[in-house]
Amino acid sequence: MVSSAPMRRVALVLAFLLLPGFVFARDLPRLFVIGDSISIQYGPYLEGFLSGTFAYDRKRDDAGGAKAEHDLDVPQGANGGDSSMVLAYLRARAERDPLKADVLLLNCGLHDIKTDPTTGARQVDREAYAQNLRAILAEARRTGTAVVWVRTTPVVTEIHNARSRAFHRFAADVAAYNAIADAVMAEAGVPVIDLHGFSARFVPAGFIDHVHFSEAVREKQAAFIAGALELWWTQRAR
Numbered sequence: 067m068v069s070s071a072p073m074r075r076v077a078l079v080l081a082f083l084l085l086p087g088f089v090f091a092r093d094l095p096r097l098f099v100i101g102d103s104i105s106i107q108y109g110p111y112l113e114g115f116l117s118g119t120f121a122y123d124r125k126r127d128d129a130g131g132a133k134a135e136h137d138l139d140v141p142q143g144a145n146g147g148d149s150s151m152v153l154a155y156l157r158a159r160a161e162r163d164p165l166k167a168d169v170l171l172l173n174c175g176l177h178d179i180k181t182d183p184t185t186g187a188r189q190v191d192r193e194a195y196a197q198n199l200r201a202i203l204a205e206a207r208r209t210g211t212a213v214v215w216v217r218t219t220p221v222v223t224e225i226h227n228a229r230s231r232a233f234h235r236f237a238a239d240v241a242a243y244n245a246i247a248d249a250v251m252a253e254a255g256v257p258v259i260d261l262h263g264f265s266a267r268f269v270p271a272g273f274i275d276h277v278h279f280s281e282a283v284r285e286k287q288a289a290f291i292a293g294a295l296e297l298w299w300t301q302r303a304r
């Protein structure tokens with residue numbers, strides 16, 4: 067005689083799987099995030115908000131290597147850095163471990179506009195920034211990955227440069243580089259999430275240093291991005 071206990075367990079599992087709204091994790095669209103320290107900080111909230119909608123992953127700290135949180139101003143580990151670094155990362159991944167994602171949520175800009183206080187040189191100039199963004203989109207197209215761009219968050223020139231002596235940033239550069247990215251994304255038909263416009267309402271009160279935001283603001287940023295992503299994905303699927 068077959069015990070009824072195992073059969074009851076099977077029945078319970080089947081009933082759970084047939085519940086309305088149940089989705090296998092493997093059936094969720096795969097989201098991969100590459101961004102600067104702003105994205106690292108809102109990331110845990112974003113992952114939570116997208117639970118059940120997207121399978122979340124991001125560029126992570128290297129095992130045994132430098133950790134992004136050790137110094138958020140130094141792009142290492144999970145920190146994607148400037149556009150040149152993002153491009154190099156994607157090209158390296160393509161050779162050794164191709165990215166398996168349906169959607170690439172992407173931001174780079176704050177590191178590109180870093181300015182040498184002595185020479186006035188930007189870390190990545192405007193022409194190179196546009197070229198890098200186009201090359202990044204080309205890499206994504208090669209793998210069939212959709213891209214969603216996130217605009218660079220605000221800088222208050224006087225606050226930033228009083229608190230950061232190693233390098234400067236300027237609000238005018240944020241505006242200029244965002245405009246460059248807007249044009250590149252429009253040209254390629256890539257959707258843009260205006261995190262800059264959303265975050266501006268929390269500036270400067272929401273800053274905890276020269277450029278990073280409080281926990282409360284990070285959670286709001288994540289909710290804003292999650293809502294925009296879910297709306298875009300739903301409309302795209304129609």
